[in-house]
Amino acid sequence: AQSVAQPEDQVNVAEGNPLTVKCTYSVSGNPYLFWYVQYPNRGLQFLLKYITGDNLVKGSYGFEAEFNKSQTSFHLKKPSALVSDSALYFCAVRDIASSASKIIFGSGTRLSIRP
Amino acid sequence: DTAVSQTPKYLVTQMGNDKSIKCEQNLGHDTMYWYKQDSKKFLKIMFSYNNKELIINETVPNRFSPKSPDKAHLNLHINSLELGDSAVYFCASSLGGSNTQYFGPGTRLTVL
Incomplete structure (x- = not known):
């Protein structure tokens, strides 16, 4: 069975500092990995995904994520945080070996950027 | 030109009533989903349809019934x-x- 964990409920970062939001996953086969962001009272917005190829994936709003197969991680990063990055971030995984198209979402990490 | 739209945005009702939520997408996609997000922000898939056929049906009470009249709609x-x-x-x-x-x-x- 596939699963995804976001170990931090909340991450606090000062504006201008680098940020990392952690995500680890478990699948029986190879993973498709996704990051989504949710602003208050909005739906989820796609940020980036890893399907295959380069382990470093670049996405929207200056975010990037690194796929690490040995550590089964897909941490989200940004070199310099903005106050406007404050939102709820979800990591998600789909097991390529699974016949169903189900994506499992993590529990979410609230990112708070202080001015 | 909204890509995925839902109606209504807010729905307040009494226990025991029956209600429907509508969803439409104009992206030309062939797969649609319903998710439930609880008060703790956990996001859980409920159903998925591909070309009007049910492909994912999680452990959801029978009181919930999805209907896909065409590829662009999932109610x-x-x-x-x-x-x-x-x-x-x-x-x-x-x-x-x-x-x-x-x-x-x-x-x-x-x-x-």
Whole structure:
């Protein structure tokens, strides 16, 4: 069975500092990995995904994520945080070996950027 | 030119009532989904349809019945609403099951 964990409920970062939001996953086969962001009272917005190829994936709003197969991680990063990055971030995984198209979402990490 | 739209945005109703939420996508996608987000923000898939056929049906009470009249629409009907049904319901769509999902703005359902 596939699963995804976001170990931090909340991450606090000062504006201008680098940020990392952690995500680890478990699948029986190879993973498709996704990051989504949710602003208050909005739906989820796609940020980036890893399907295959380069382990470093670049996405929207200056975010990037690194796929690490040995550590089964897909941490989200940004070199310099903005106050406007404050939102709820979800990591998600789909097991390529699974016949169903189900994506499992993590529990979410609230990112708070202080001015 | 909204990509994935849901109606209504807010729904307040009494226990025991029956209600429907509608979803439409104009992205030309062939797969649509319903998710439930509870008060702790956990997001759980409920159903998925591919080309109007049900492909994912999670452990959801029979009171919830999805209907897909065509590839661009996936509606959710809920019978005999209960307090625990209060949540935000999100519709999403994708091209194929493994591709990026695009979410609607959500419907906040409050059962009194």
